[in-house]
Structure formats: structure tokens, C-alpha cells
Amino acid sequence: MTDPVAILGVGQTRYRRRHSDKNTAELVREAAAAALADAGIGLDGIDLIVGGVAPDALAGLANIDLMSIARPGIPYMRINTGGATGSSALLAGMTWIAAGRGKAVLVVAVERMGHATTAQNIFNSIFDPIYEKDISMSTISMVALRATLMMQKYGFTSDHWAQLAARNAAVSALNDTIERPRVFTADQVRGSAILAWPIHALEACPTTEGACAVVLTHAALVGDRTPAWIHGTGAFSDTYAMGDRFHRPEGALDNLITLERAARKAYGQAGITDPLAALDMVEIQAPFASSEVMAYMALGLCTPEDNVAFTERAIAGTAGVAFQPSGGPQACNPVSATALIRITEAALQIRGRAGARQIDGIRRTLSTGQGGATQFSTAVILGAEKP
């Protein structure tokens, strides 16, 4: 077993629709400087910088990370796994430390999608150009296809999606990293335009820019500071082809088997056998309500038979675990950074530094990442205790 790794510092810019007053390097600097100050480490104490930037097209610039995140004299690499980019970047930093290549890693993810005037057009161009792109696929229709599957198979209704969206929106009002939280009711969700049935406009996350940074260190550098310790991690990739996931023996489209396997691996490392009992807080990289609900099953928090009732308890706040105390990606989803934000929010809660959104007694958390065609899944368990 390798030595423990800690999150010693975190930093975030505010998240807003467009940071037109800052260039990308300035955004990155703000988040990175805050994380380094939080960790008490200078940039010259950093052995590796891992940059997280997902599709170049959203920023309209190739390799925007080289202009903004890479620093002369410090080893650098960019991770790009779509929506999971932020968490994949953190896992890459952990690997570096576990390999003995260094003891302190700065992970920075930045999203500049405010540059894009036609984001869904770009999201169409992520699909297979030979068999699927011509069928007008977008990230929203991809999610809508899964939402209808949940409705067919388990009896979820549009009300569930609307209520969960409203719940996440209400919680996000306490999150001071979001410049303009949107608060709305389930009725307002249902009354908003249908984007791709059953997805309504208010369910879709707004375009958001911002940067998030995390300082990871070997246990030897923690000293008397208060870190969030990494207790377990997992990452798995699936086939791209959604059509291959209806009849396969490993698990169907709604089973999110890569998330299930990532979580199982992380639970094993953390010694967790009953996740609902062991976890105090969960941040799920789910930009839509139906994606959040699908994850409950994959994470072993409920059974397929119980998932409608469990979802209703999650909406009511009586599920026995705090879901999305930040408001989650439905409230704020800067694509390249969002999976790192899930981990950052968990670290803030464990360290008691989450401000108005702080929940008492958070000792163990789970954060997920999800990218591609619900394809790249990560799970990261943090804890207050040194493992």
C-alpha cells in the first residue's frame, strides 16, 4: 500500500456566465494562488502541475491550458476526459505522488465555455461522425434518452426530475462561489420550455466559467495543517456506443457500470461495506436530475427496487446522507472543472470551511466524476481521519 495522500489546499474563482474582465491565465492564477496559500506551499514547492481542460472547442482555442496553467520550470501535463477531466486530473496527481515522482502536485482545471456562442453545436461534434453525429445528438438529448429509460423501467415521472432540480437550486443559494444562483420551484421547472423531452430548460445547467485548484501532497508534507485525506479512488471507462448497453450481460445503460465499479474499488480501499451508513455527504457529477438518480443505484446507496422511494427521500432531505450541498452541477457546471469542484466541495466540508453551506459533522465523503457518453467514471472518497 502506498503512503497516504492529502488535499492540503483548495481554491476557486467565483463561477459566472462570463468572466469578460479576466483572461484565462488570470482566472487560473486566482484559483491556484488561493489553493497554494490554503496549503501553505509556494509554487516553487510544486513538483508537478496537472491541467484539466476538456474540449478545446468550448473555449475556441486549442491548448488553452498551455497559455494559462503551464508554468515554466515545473513539469506539466494536461488531462482531458470530458466531464470527468477535473477528477481524472486529481487522480493523475495522486499517481505521481504514489510513484514517488514528487510530493506536492497542483491540480488546476479551468473552463472558458463563455467564449462559445453555440455550445450545443460543439456538443454535437463530440459524437461519432460516422454513425451518430448526423442524428442530431447533443449532450442534452443524450441525457434525455437515459431519463426516458428511467421512466420506462422504474416509473420515475417528470415530477421527480423537476423536484430534484428545484431542491438542488434551493441549496445552491447558500453557495457563495456561484455568482448568481438560480432558485426556482418544481412548478417553474415544469412550466419552462421542453428542450428535449423529458428535459425542461430549467433543468439544464447554465453556461458557467471559472477555475478550481487543489494542492495534493504526500502525508509527509501535511505537518499540523488540517487536510482532507484521500481514502479511496476508482476510475473506469465504458464503450462509447450507448446502443451496446441495452442487452449486455455486464449491466444495462441505466446501471452506470463504470461508476459502480469505480465506487466499489474506492469503497474497498476505504474499508466501506455499507456506503449509506459510512458516507456523510455525496457530490455527484450529474448535470441533470435523472443522471443524479441513476448514480444513487450505481453507488450502492439504494437498490433498483427502492430507487424511486430513495429519490423521494433525497428530495426531502431524509435519505440519511447529504446530497449536493453545493447545489451540484445542476446549479453550476463549468465542464472542465466540474468534477474537481465535486472533490473541492467535499474537502471544504470535511475541513469545516464550507461557509454558509457547511454541514456539521462531515467526516467521510464521496465525489464522482462522469465524462463522455456517461462513459468515463471516477469515484473519490475523502475523510477527516488519516488513513
Place this chain on the structure above:
Amino acid sequence: MLRNRDREGERSVAGSGRQAHIHGAAITTSWRDASRSLTDLIFDGVSAALADAGTPIAAVDSVVLAAHDLIDGRSLSSMVTAPAAGAYLRDEIRLSEDGLAAASFGAARIEAGESAVTIVAAWGRASEGDPAAVSRAGFDPFLQQPFGLSDTEVSAFRLSRWMARHGDAAEARAEAARSRRARAAANPAALRADSGARHESFPLRPGEGPRRADVVAAMVIGAAPGAVRIAGVGHGTDATAVGDRDLLAMPALRTATGAALAAAGLTLGDIGLYEIDGMTLADEALALESLGLCPPGGGFRALTADHVNPSGGSEAGWCYPAMGLVRLIDCYTRLRAAAAPTAGTPRRALATGLGAGGAQTATAMILEAA
């Protein structure tokens, strides 16, 4: 504040003690082969590497990729391409970096004990898109794009700086270009097809630019001992702004190589084989000067030495971001071929790989035959 100088004691601690070994590899080059889709080419290349290693796919637990969305023409490339590289239900990660950076990260997974067998793959299909336009999109939109700057122009700037100091060196350049054409012709993995006009801004001369190619490089590495092991890795990063860089000293490359040698406990004199990445002939030659393999001004002549780029370098087929991994595999196959070492056959090799943005990042790796 904790700074590196306060931590010298800690930093002298060795790595994890585990080492990554190369079990097999393959380079495939082609040009506009319409019979194969991009995912077909990747599947073919990775399957060839697995066959070379004698490794069944079931033994693989990790996949590390280097691929670029804009090169691949898929805005989230690995979504469509990763399964073709064996990612299905495995711990797969994609770097948007040169392929040697992916090899370094793959080795880190082995060193960390996270993986027993990892596939490392990198590719670029120049014939499917417009690599020059993609390169231009990587430069600053306010200050550089208005002038059409691309990696080729950065190479031209580098050469112009060199010529201001050392003159035109027409003869040495022509000899180096001839030499690498002959080497590429003898390289079984080199592209044979004519891939058309090369983009060579002055003072680059015809034949000094890269031969564009569709390239897939794949390698199987693992914790189990193999014929060749990864003995040291280093990374370097240069300033973002081209105007801030010392284009001749190439500090990112020098730092990366120095770190790789230090990690392996070796000096340049211990290395018997070099495969040095460069988009153009000038990039290759000037890299040799940056590394200290030859005196300033001697890069083009040094490029004709037998133990430097016997593959033919970028003349053998070139497409970002596969090339650092191609250079590494070129080293690997030669070290492996010399399994029964006789006097003069190399046992240790150095491969380098350069990143985008006019080589803003660099990776170096030392291989050692068992």
C-alpha cells in the same frame, strides 16, 4: 511557506522502488487509407502491440492515451477512440499531450503499484484534417493568431536565430536532410507514400519539414521484467509566450533530459542511442545542441552520426501528438534487437518528445536493456 530548498532531504528519497518494463510495441504509419477508419487504425495498432508483447487483452488493467481533439476531429476524441485502444471497463485516462508524456504517466502507474499491465497509445491522423490550421488555433488569439503563427513558424524562428549566429550551413543541412532520407527509407515503420506538400516557412528549406503521416504508436508496459526497462523519466516546461523563450537553449528539453538522466543515475556519456523528436530537421538538429550532444553550431552534422535518430526522425512520418512515443518505440526495438550484446551495441537509449505550442513542454525517457 514550504519551498523546495527546505525539502532537499525529502527529495533525495528514492521513488517507489517499482519499475516499469516494456513488453511489446508497434508503430503503424499510413496515408489516407480510406479502408480504415480512425478507430480501425487505433484498433490495428494497439492489437499489434499486444501481439508483439504476447499479452492477452484480459491481462491489461490500465490504458493511458495521448490524443488531441482537434487533430482527431472529434471534439472529445477519447469518447469515440478510447474503446478502440482497449479501454473497455479498464482504468483509462487520456492526456492531451505528446505521446512520450503518456508513456511517462503510464510508467508512473506501474511505479505507483496501481497497474500491473498498461497500454500506452498515441495517434494522429494528419490526412483526416488540417494539422496546420489546428496548430494555428493553439496560439494566442490576440497577439499571435493575427499573424498566422503555427508550430512551423516557431521552428523557422528557431532556425533563423541559429543562422544569425552560425550562418546558413547549407552544406551541413543538405547532408543531414540526405542522411535522414536514407534512414527513413531503411526504416520498416516509415511512411512510404508521398503525403504531399510540406509546410516549410523560410528559412526552412524544402525537405526540412516533416513528412505528414497517419501514425498510431502503441506500447505494452508492465511491472513484470521485460527485455527493456524504463530507467528514468523527466519533464520540462518553457514559457508560454514565444517571445519570452530562449529558442536555441530549449530549456524545457534540457531540463527534461537532465531530470531523466538524474533519475536513471546516468550521464549523457552512458547513452548509446538517441531518438530525438523534432517537427523539422532544424528542430532535431538544434535539440542536439540544446542537450549538449554537440557544440553550438554542430547540430546538423551531429544528426548524421550513426547513433542519432537512426529512424530518420520526422522524415519517417510525423503527426502530433504521437511522435514522442514513436521515438521511444524506435529506441525500444533497437535495444531489444541487440539482446545478445556485442561490443558497440547500445544498452541505453534516450528518447525525447515535444509538446504543442511550439514545444512548450518536453519529455525525456531513458531506456535500458536488461
Place this chain on the structure above:
Amino acid sequence: MDMPAAEPLVIPGNWNFDYRYFAGDTATRFFAELRDNARIMGTRNPVTGQVMVPARSFSDADYVAATEWVEVGQEGRLEVFSIIATQFPGLPAPPFIIGYVTLDGADTAVLNHVTGVDLTDIDRAARQLLRQPRVRVVFKDAREGRITDFHFEVIPDTGTATGTGAA
């Protein structure tokens, strides 16, 4: 130095790269069969025997080449769907339906447009589609060898699942 405050500068740009996507032999043959013979073809995974539609040259799951061709039926079941109801830049005018369909004889589902449902009331249309109706393939008369050479049409009064979710 005294400098007047300026509005943040916004420079317009576009992001347009030309590509020629090589479909490769397998997809080429799949599309040629669509165009020339109005047939839908799959390939068989030699490990599991499963038929993959649209045809793939290899299986992601078993990582083996798939070379045996199999014609599949022109009816099947709608697995999942969405009704696109908002205009997105660069995408067709709404409303329209997309869905994955498992054709008879195939073990994977293929994405395409779906017609045959009245879309004037979207919730009502959704209720009908949640029953996972049977659909049939409808070919265009003028086919060009693209995935859009056909679409699916709902066969009325079919569907076994009891979708209850369209509240």
C-alpha cells in the same frame, strides 16, 4: 499614469476546421448495403456471437475483430427516445424524435430519427413512446449511403412496457 477605464474587449472568432472522416471498409459496406440494397447489416462478435448493428469492425468489449456479416430485420423495438423540442444552433428544426432501436436479430441498438407519432401534444406523444413500441425501418427513395438514408416509424398499437412516467 492616468488611463481611462475601458470596456472589456471582446474579439469575434470562429472555429471551423475541415475534416474528411474515413468511414473505413466496415462502415463503407454498411452504408453501401443501405444505399444499394436497402438492407441493414451487422457484424458478429466471434467471442459472444452477438450481432452488432450498425456494423463494427471490432468489439469494444472483447477487443476482437468482427468479420462475419449478418443481415438483421427491418422491425424492432424502441429502447429509449427523446423528443427534441427546442431549436439548437446547427441542429434541425424541432420537434423531432430520436431513439435507439434494437432491430430483430441484433443484440445492440442503433440511433436514428423516429416518426409516426403526433407531436402536437408532446407529453401525449411521450406517453405513447414510453410504452416502447415496435418500429419499422423506412428507407428514403433517394439514398446516398449515410445513416440518414433511413429512419424508424412507430407501428401503431404496439409496445409491451407500461411506461408510467409521463406525468
